Amino acid sequence: MIVKKSTHEALNMALREEMTRDERVVILGEEVGQYNGVHYVTRGLYAEFGKDRVMDTPISEESFVGIGVGMAIMGQRPVVEMMRMDFALRAMDQVYNHMAKIRYMSGGRLAVPMVLRGPEGPGPNPGLTAQHGQQLTAVFAHCPGLRVVSPSNQYDAKGMLKAAIRSDDPVVFLEPGPLNNKQGEVDDGEYLVPLDQADTKREGSDITLIGYGASVALCLQAAHELERDGVSAEVVDMRCLRPLDMAPALASVHKTNHAVVVDYAWQSYGPGAEIVARLMAEGFWDLEKPVTRVAGKETPLPYAANLEELSKPSVEEIVAEAKRSLGN
Amino acid sequence: MIVKKSTHEALNMALREEMTRDERVVILGEEVGQYNGVHYVTRGLYAEFGKDRVMDTPISEESFVGIGVGMAIMGQRPVVEMMRMDFALRAMDQVYNHMAKIRYMSGGRLAVPMVLRGPEGPGPNPGLTAQHGQQLTAVFAHCPGLRVVSPSNQYDAKGMLKAAIRSDDPVVFLEPGPLNNKQGEVDDGEYLVPLDQADTKREGSDITLIGYGASVALCLQAAHELERDGVSAEVVDMRCLRPLDMAPALASVHKTNHAVVVDYAWQSYGPGAEIVARLMAEGFWDLEKPVTRVAGKETPLPYAANLEELSKPSVEEIVAEAKRSLGN
Amino acid sequence: MSARPQPKLSPSPATAAARFPLDAATLRNYLRQIVMMREFERLGEREFKSGLIRGYYHSYAGQEAVGVGFVNSLDLNRDYIVDHYRDHGHMLLSGMDPERIYAELFGRRNGVSKGKGGSMHMYSPENHFLGGDGIVGGGIPVATGVGLALKQQKRDGISLSIFGDGALDTGTFHESLNMATLFQVPTVYLCINNMYSMGTSLARHSSMPRLVDRAQGYGMGTEQVDGQDVWATTEAAERIYARVRKQKKPYFVEVLTYRYQGHGIHDKALNYRTLEEETAWHERDPLKLLSSYMIEEKIMNRAEIEALRQEVVAELEAKVEAAKVEPEPDASELLEDVTL
């Protein structure tokens, strides 16, 4: 049945369903248990599943990610929460050198079926500032051995988190901060959304707007505005960053011959760069104009309300960029 | 006077000159002092400058990078060595959230004039394996607030390290591992190489090969081979990854209309992606063919000699890709 | 929760004062400082609720006696502070103008960090205040580096590293204290143990109930101090700083106190602690302990104290109002203070 839920509720449904289905699924993180989760994702699970399945940790990110790795190679299915993904910078050695590499380094003798999840980017609330509102997608997506995904709506959030928990690969599950409290339709029944398929979220014929996570909503709004001006924009949600599924974007560009890539992350060396590079390699002959990017500005996230707004990619920028590409 | 030196000797000259010139310059790292540096870069400095200026640290990367930050905001000029840049994964929070951001977060009231340096990528010796031979260039280059540079020869290595030490910005100085023991010409006098200028290392008219760090040598070799087949290749050394200077590459592509980007890092979300994305945005109309990439294979660095070789970008791949681009 | 530490029973203010006398002028000053810090946070939280302050707000209310002892006893002409995010009280004690702090909280261009930092990220080199920090434990190595710089520069100051009980669970604490002893840095590690790391009580995040016991492995002097009592904190701070200055070696001190508010302004439920516990700590409120002593000793009477409070509030309200009407940063400032 389709119900209306916030993203954190959708994620919570996914966790509850998977914990019920499989007792190897355990949650670790700061304030995930008794406190019920700072962003509500784990709400109620401590009461329901008890302290051995929903474990509150001290502020020891590197080591509790490593504990997750140890549990995973023993066949548990740990879901490790970063209160904010920024704090995974503390755990980067465990992510890059253990979680991602043990399968390969062991010649496939061990698997690391764990999920590292948490919110990234400037939201849900404003004013997160420089150390709490970063979008580090590219840092994860660069690392072979990981699967890296980021949903753009509530339905995908639930289905992808369930698929992530069932994956035998380590998955970094990036929850777009700005989406956390937003509502949308979710199926309250059993379903999975694959971890390796991009998805066209809106059909259109003149230009392709490409995003993932929170930037998909910007693309959809921009498409809406462009429509008023007679421009038909297609919106492709990349959704799965590693491995990156280019098929829908390439098919779309084949049709529209124009594209703009939209990203909350810092532009340089951000995920958008890889998407553009793939369009170059595989879509060049379809392009009438260069693909350009609208992304986060290249500064630490500033505090002042006006500066913070300016630092984020905006619908106006996307519309302007699209029009520039189309020559109107 | 031009002398022949290995890269580690060139770097050593830079350190010695700067430490002599400015007593605020101090070195911190594992085995940099009494042991004389695992890759010889700090050789002799402990004996010459003493233990207060060349400080051996325990295996505490996160914290001694943080100690560097604290010293830098107090006006010292710390040069912090990572025995291998892989170990900076341990220090990523200090790099991203402190070294890079304090200047901005303080509204410019503080500067963090420090250098983080060390070897990256699969070398100098073979068999480094998965946790010791990574090339994490893109992880650093994505972070606003840092300068990120990587020299491709001995001359640049010395001049850029000296400039990095004198910079008021925090600099991540990436020493290409494969270059460490290679020899080349260095000026034993005083000179600086700017931190924000790419450099054309070879002139040519048919195609542009773009690299940085260790991949420049591959490009030069490929250019040499292509010449035998009558193809004139220009080689551009990006050298400064953040900020990224596109001018020479754009000028070159304007002339050649063809380009291949070469990179030891993993291809997806690697530095090459950003270079391609910029060529797309700013060089599109000059391109006759799509720019493609030759990069590291997307696996942890394997141990077996044949697999390790296969995992690295090769001259043959570059030559093949160049010919494919040129349609011969 | 039997393992949860109770407020440390300490002598009454009168006994404490007898052991470590502070003169009337000093006590008046301390009282004013405590009132200032307490009221600063009250107004700040009010402005947060009114929407002018965004993001995070971590109140210092309840912990004021720690700052009174440990910040006042520094010599900020030569000493330096590296703080964590619960930093408003320490900034005030460092001599920073409340208007500039409010301006930062309001995101104004004249704020301490030009509006770019916010509550957790203010730096005032003039006041030798080298930042709050939003990363738990993130400032500990930085403070150690500040100590090392002082040593290398042959200056005779010390650095004060301030962090909470939660920071003891981070690797940087451990790595930094080991290096502090190896390198003999003149740094005081001040752990403000307010019994909680966000919603997690000491017993649930710490393998040992006494944090001094967790700091035994670093070859440095350690002690535990009552953080509700300005005599105790002042005595300890003066003694510890004198020792560190003389020996040029690091020191660890755990100060026991309590935060009255939630972890941050969004943490309202406080379902993780009991009313009894809160009440027990409020019994030993630092403001209450100090003011009742002063009344008893006839240094000030109740009316004078209330007048002082009103004077402070009026002063702060004026600062709030002035900061409110300051301009926001210019759009061009977005891309300043970072190399592009």
Place this chain on the structure above:
Amino acid sequence: MSARPQPKLSPSPATAAARFPLDAATLRNYLRQIVMMREFERLGEREFKSGLIRGYYHSYAGQEAVGVGFVNSLDLNRDYIVDHYRDHGHMLLSGMDPERIYAELFGRRNGVSKGKGGSMHMYSPENHFLGGDGIVGGGIPVATGVGLALKQQKRDGISLSIFGDGALDTGTFHESLNMATLFQVPTVYLCINNMYSMGTSLARHSSMPRLVDRAQGYGMGTEQVDGQDVWATTEAAERIYARVRKQKKPYFVEVLTYRYQGHGIHDKALNYRTLEEETAWHERDPLKLLSSYMIEEKIMNRAEIEALRQEVVAELEAKVEAAKVEPEPDASELLEDVTL
């Protein structure tokens, strides 16, 4: 270097053996194991020099009595090991076939990790050996997670976390031990203190000379053990494992030993230590202590011991030769075992 710890004076083998008797068959087995480990490394270093092994090579020579006590005493049907990079000896003791280890060192497709891992990255789930690890301190949280999994799966094994003295300087050591006590995991933290972290002596990298003293802050049992003496290591291991199995709580043990070779094969100068020091440790060589006791007690004579050594060498040489002629991985394997 006055603070540098000297080899711990311990009773003579005869006294040790009297306190904790081991039967002749056990001693013969231990002797064979020590010889095997020692000769394995000798041949490995030879093959490195001949160019067949590349990258890193960290010899276990000198430390064998640690493994004899602490690996043999595990029950590897239910217990697990998470090691660091100096792992060859422990792999042999876990029952892994030397040919497969050499094959890995030669980068062969039938190597323990299909030739992808190399010296530091071998994993044998069948032998409950869950890896070497190239990151100092990187395996400590992993071992803690293995312990937690055993607990959650209600299995009755324990996990053994092996690391060096240098790992005590990493944040993961500290974070993990704190959590081990909080979560009550059945994990033994075995610190092999061989007096050096690469070229840095204990006194230069550790704020306290005794590492047990640095492990007091985690609310778990700790002790220091003589690592040259198989009776001492066996006694300690059996007792500690029994305790951890029963109490289901973590434990920290520091074992004092010495590595004979440089840190790795490239570290030849050893300019950081003295011949006297080396000689003092060789006096108490684990092979020497054990064999002289066995000779004295007439369990084996010198000739038998030499025959044993030759037999082991012959066995290992055969393994080396067999591994040498194994095929290298197929090029297609480059992109296997990783999702693309």
